[in-house]
Amino acid sequence: MATGPAFDDVLAAAQAGAAWAFEVLYRDLSPAVTGYLRLHGALDPDDLASETFLAVFRGLVGFSGDEDALRSWVFTIAHRRLVDDWRRRSRRPRLADDVDDLPETPGGDVEDDVLTRLGTETVHRLCAGLPSDQRSVLLLRVLADLTVEQVAAVMGRSVASVKALQRRGLRRLRAELEPAGTPRTGEAGGTAGAPLAARPAMTGAR
Numbered sequence: 001m002a003t004g005p006a007f008d009d010v011l012a013a014a015q016a017g018a019a020w021a022f023e024v025l026y027r028d029l030s031p032a033v034t035g036y037l038r039l040h041g042a043l044d045p046d047d048l049a050s051e052t053f054l055a056v057f058r059g060l061v062g063f064s065g066d067e068d069a070l071r072s073w074v075f076t077i078a079h080r081r082l083v084d085d086w087r088r089r090s091r092r093p094r095l096a097d098d099v100d101d102l103p104e105t106p107g108g109d110v111e112d113d114v115l116t117r118l119g120t121e122t123v124h125r126l127c128a129g130l131p132s133d134q135r136s137v138l139l140l141r142v143l144a145d146l147t148v149e150q151v152a153a154v155m156g157r158s159v160a161s162v163k164a165l166q167r168r169g170l171r172r173l174r175a176e177l178e179p180a181g182t183p184r185t186g187e188a189g190g191t192a193g194a195p196l197a198a199r200p201a202m203t204g205a206r
Contacts, residue, residue: 007067015061026053029071032143033078039127039139042085052078072150075140079154127169134169137162 005013005024013021030049037045037052055077063073127135133155140151152162 007070011060011063011070014057015063022057025056025070029053029074033074036075036078036139036143037082039143040082040132040135042082048081048085049078052081055081068150071144072146072153075144075146075150076154079136079140127173130169130172134165134172137165138169138173141166 005021010021010024014025030053033052034045034049037048042048052074056074059077063070065073127138130138136155137151140146140154141148146154148159148162148166152159155162157165
């Protein structure tokens with residue numbers, strides 16, 4: 001059970017400039033943001049995360065929405081800072097082929113099940129070898145716990161594009177997993193997936 005102030009109270013206090021509320025938001029969101037930046041090869045992920053949260057706190061007074069909307073907004077800012085970092089270093093990683101025009105195909109529920117079965121630690125380990133955009137999609141889906149629609153907004157892509165990148169990334173991950181004996185989704189003998197670790201609720205500073 002969550003303890004401390006509810007999200008709405010934390011948000012209102014942060015928008016009013018309360019330092020404790022900023023601390024709560026930073027503590028709850030910064031590990032995932034820093035991990036996302038680190039796994040994408042940011043030169044200084046901690047510094048880039050700090051830039052992200054400075055932008056968040058500067059713009060927080062104009063934010064409206066629930067906790068899911070806040071997470072999506074924070075990761076949108078983090079992703080933009082990451083792209084800026086790539087450009088500054090002039091070494092932007094190779095992107096996957098443009099898939100904006102690919103037709104949507106069935107299978108979203110199966111893909112969600114695969115994401116659930118993999119879990120955060122496994123995705124961290126395996127995503128290092130994926131093309132940048134595929135890695136972004138899977139990390140935003142698992143690490144940030146964003147929906148496909150939210151990931152599309154963060155990356156500035158269509159929902160169909162994000163789904164296509166997700167399919168490609170999952171196919172590559174499955175190719176890595178199957179030699180180790182991981183059964184295909186839906187095969188007899190497969191283990192039921194445990195849900196992704198629930199993200200922490202906004203809690204008050206003690």
